[in-house]
Amino acid sequence: MFVPAVLAAYQLMPSRWRWAVLLSASIAFYAALRMPLLVVAWTFVVLTSYWLGRRISDESNGFRRRTYLWAGVAAQVVILGSIKYLRAILRLIVPGFEIPTAGMDWFSTLGISYYTLQAVSYLADVYLGTAEPERHFGRFALYLGFFPKLLQGPIERAGDLFPQLRSLGSFNYTNVRSGVLLFCWGLFKKVAVANRLAPFVTAVYYDPHGYSGLSLIAATYMYALQILADFSGYTDMALGVARMFNIRLTENFKSPYFATSIADFWRRWHISFSRWILDYIFKPLQIEWRNAGRVGVVGALMVTFFFSGLWHGVALTFMTWGLLHGVYLASSVLLKPWREAVYRKIGLANHPYRRAFQGIITFQLVAFAWIFFRARSITDGWYIATHLFVGAATRISYATAVRGGVMGAILNGGSARDFAMLGAAMAIWFLGSTFSKTVRLQEQPIWFRWSMYYALILALVYLNAHDDVGFVYFQF
């Protein structure tokens, strides 16, 4: 009921006050989560980046401009670090420290990683002159806190979002309709695909030592699909809600598992984040180390992807995941001449199958890296990575095979019904994604469009997993 109420208020308000409706709704949305420190942190980020953005813009002295920029970056890093590690810091000072919850979650970090990165990008863009500073405080606060993207991104650029926030249009049927549809599609991916995959992945990754190599492989592939359905599902929901208010947010995913190289994967996966690390970490480092040639590029890649891992959490698992991607990309830079020679030698250089082959290899590398991302500890991650092909057929029981067929036997659990419903959900996900690339639904006759809408509603009703599984990326 929240979105329709905000939409009604938005429509009733004169256009010059619509930002106020969206800002109030965003603050109410954040406050309703009962995470008081996060509201304080958000207010701090808004105030510091707004003020420093203006100072950077108004200042002509290069040194002072740089000082303001770094002060802004430091402020965001400090607030991000403080909130993320507050509980650990307090427990270090006072062992066993605990605050009476009283219905509040004092130590949640929901959303903070996203809007602090957005604040840093704003300050950097203003410093580099690629974006104008926003003088309107309300609109600036909305830029950082717009509720559909507040919790899990996309991480928006000033140049993309401010022009839209300055001219908030009135009710637009086409946008509302397509927004609702996109929201429902995202919801389907989350509740019917991601939530159906989650129990199998959780069971294996909770205690990997109890499973065979085949189970570990199956659970790893399932996790690759789960995290895509989960995160892209949330993004579609966010984009859909924003579109109802005539705001177009950045697309975060473009079929990432069809990428033909790791570099291509990062152009398709969590696009707003990969653009951020590329523009604000990789490029400055690459320029700084340009005299070092390939070694400089490799160094810049390793640092960038180490940061990428670190952003997800200060844990060896995330760092390993980030470094693995760094290694993949560095290898592709260093081994490029050798790789081309191999392709020529095996006759794949100009062969149409080359892209498919590269796509398969890329997916295996990405899936392998997910092992460390998902594992509960680096020891578990290492165990899984080193036991993928060990004891493939052990621990498969007759009982689980009877209940769940081949998949039941491999995963040591699940019924034939579970897998049938999961298969149906995956098929709809795949067909829907493929269909969308060839057919423009809005140009089809009404009977066809409505049939599609009804099919989506019924798919949601029948395939909803009814499990309360949180979004994977909420933890970051």
Place this chain on the structure above:
Amino acid sequence: MLTMMSDSSISSSRELPADAKRIVAKLVLFPVLLYGIVALANTVFVNLVDWRAHQNPNERLLWDPDLPKTGLVILGDSVFASSYVDSSNQTFSFLLQEWSGKKVFNGALEGADPPDFLNAAELLTSSGMKGATVVLDIMPNRFLEFNQLENPSGNEARRFDRLLGHGAVSSLLAEIRRPLVILDPDILMNCLIRKKFFGVDPYRNRVWDKDGDLAHRRFQVFQQQIAFGSLRSFAWVQELNSLLKRSDDKLVIFVSPVNETLIDTYSSKEYAARCHVEFSRAHQSLLWYLDRQGIPYIDGSNQFEAEDFVDLVHVNVHGQRRIAELIDGYVTEGRPISASAHQYTQ
């Protein structure tokens, strides 16, 4: 996916006035047409498919849209859910209907807790149940403390939420949706992938000490979880009674038995003695509470043989028959209620 969902760019604004009527008409027509299609499909489905035959009889309360308006209604947990039989005509509710000639609806649910009993009563009364006799099973050990915390909303809270709704709008939607059985994925899937609900391990007729180690393993879990101490609140029983009274329904408690021979067999003398004392305390307190609240009860303690049990509390085919006899004796013959609290204090 984005191109499917809309035009490639955000459309310009100001479309409403010219198209207002068309949009409103679509907004009305869209759900009405959807409802019509689903209702039609539902009619075809319920008339052509013997769908009830493929559903889980131990979850009938959650899938059957035809809830009882009167007669004899069974509520409870796994003791009354009759899982340990080989066919539906061995369940106590089937026998009870045969013997008493009354319509019996078994709404007991595996793993149900007090919040589920309250939800079940609310669902039944809101569906028009009036003047029914509701028999609820209560194990005295339900009032003992356990290490494992119970879900305060009950184990079937989500499914009851879907049936009852939370507020006026969702309650109305639940009411509209309930007769449309085709919208329930479980109902449809049970027809597509058929399951056997009786006679499949471990849910089959068995005797606790003659058939594997199921009973022993379960008792070990029970020992780990039980935390003897103060008794838990009985207040929900009175709450349930009040809820049913508002619809002129009569609550009768069936105090379910405990397999004491099993306790003596599987535990030390000291532990068994402590169990008997604690169970007796819970049992006596429950009977005292029911007497004080004026809630009638059928005391199943001391009415069962050890061979009637599957484990500590669940009964097999013989036990089902005994339950049917006791309830039948109460509802058809008005046989006096056995108050056998003494058995624990012997």
